[in-house]
Amino acid sequence: MSFLNKSQSHERLQQEIGALRQRIAELEAKNQSAASAAYGDFLFENSGESILIVDPYTTKILEANPNAARRLGYRRDELCQLGLDQVEMPRSLDDDEAETSWQSSVSGTFFYETTYRHKNGTLIPVEVSSRMVFWQGRDVLINFARDIRWRKEAESALRQVNSSLEQQVRQHTADLAAEKEKLEAVLGSIAEAVAMADANKKIVYVNPAFTNLTMFSLAEAQTQSFEVMFDFAPRDFQAQAQAFAAGAVWSGEVIGLCQDGRTYPTVLTIVPMLAEDGRITGYVTSHQDISRFKALDKAQYSFITNVSHQLRTPLTNIKLYTQLVEDGLGNGKAAHYLHTLSQQAERLEHLVQDILELASLESSESVLEWRSIDLIEMLRQIVANNQRRAQLTQHTLNFTAADNLPLFKGDRARLRQVFSELLDNAFAYTPTGTTINLEAARYEEENRQWLMVQVQDNGPGIAPEDQAHIFDRFFRGRPAEQGNIVGTGLGLCIAQQIVQAHHGHIAMESEPGRGTTFTVWLPVP
Secondary structure (H helix, E strand, C coil): CCHHHHHHHHHHHHHHHHHHHHHHHHHHHHHHHHHHHHHHHHHHHHCCCEEEEECCCCCEEEEECHHHHHHHCCCHHHHCCCEHHHCECCCCCCHHHHHCCEECCCCCCEEEEEEEECCCCCEEEEEEEEEEEEECCEEEEEEEEEECHHHHHHHHHHHHHHHHHHHHHHHHHHHHHHHHHHHHHHHHHCCCEEEEEECCCEEEEECHHHHHHHCCCHHHHCCCECCCCEECCHHHHHHHHHHHHCCCCEEEEEEEECCCCCEEEEEEEEEEEECCCCCEEEEEEEECECHHHHHHHHHHHHHHHHHHHHHHHHHHHHHHHHHHHHHCCCCCCHHHHHHHHHHHHHHHHHHHHHHHHHHHHHCCCCCCCCEEECHHHHHHHHHHHHHHHHHHCCCEEEEEECCCCCCEEECHHHHHHHHHHHHHHHHHHCCCCCEEEEEEEEEEECCEEEEEEEEEECCCCCCHHHHCCCCCCCCCCHHHHHCCCCCCCCHHHHHHHHHHHCCCEEEEEECCCCCEEEEEEEECC
């Protein structure tokens, strides 16, 4: 045999060996496929889950395993005559359902929760895993459905428990919020400044009155101890320690400190909060600014001193001139003495009348006689009555009024008293040779009509430190003291009370060396 024949024989042998191997591989693959198919059929028939094979294009059920038929109450051949939409209820995905629906990007399986309908109409909640596969030469959907009724029941029970707990929490929270609102309403409505502190006296809460008084906001106050917000004397600390040791309240007059550095006198009350075992768990403090009462005490003392002095002078004169009348009836001076007695008696009457007038106005016992008033005519009469006085004191008294001022309804006598008082002050405090202007006009402000009466002088003016107290009772500035001007310091206070009784207000503008202007604003009905 030649070399060529040997080579061809070897090549045919290799081809036969390759064909044999391919045949063996085909037989093995067929056996494996048959085994896999048998295994798949076994799982399909005996699976504990309900399995439906569905046409993805028509949604017709192609095959169902026994468990699916049993769960849904159909025979297998009956299920295969239905569409998936006759078994699976339509879903409207809300936020909660969307969270239970998701697709695996690795396996390509889509998971979702839905509801199957039993043949008898009963609804069964299920969890479905759906996957597209190639089966018997076509694309199909294999849906594995797991009954999750037990889980839904558990979730429903859990939701009921949660709902009950949430309702209890909401109710408890609402009760706490209501109590807190009630407490804050009480603390917010009282005029006294209230602060709460812990056992170390560090502030944890302040009410609005505290903030308004001290200018410390709640956040700012919470960085402070109330011991540094008040100027205590050493004896105060000793008295507090004794009181708190006995669980008692301490109260005393101290100096309060504001956020901007100002101080104010106050009566501070500190109440310790005690636990059941007697330990101090915190403190509640309350106080208010008593500057006004201090000023009132000082003003009353000044009033008593001033009135005593004012009363002593006419009383001394009355006593003196009475004695002179008795001793000098025959010397021809009795008429002069009697005239002086009459003047001093009028002075006393004016002092007493001012005091009674103020008491009446402040106690709301004064009765206003409401009548229509021609304000221009009344002011003209006042000016005419004071022209002789202006000539004697070398003042120039001018009066101007706008045209067609409306009638005003009020108490003629009281209003006349107001304008006369303002003119009296202008004459008393303005040097001779100067001008006093009285003006009446009508103004509109914030959609409201006002009658304005203004008394203006070009005298020395009022010192800035006196302007804030010009309407205070019994207040008399330094010009009154230095100029020996008769009065009790009640005239402007009475004028203000009368104007306020007419629902108006009175204002003052003054600059030292450039005169003073008093303006009365009366609302037009």
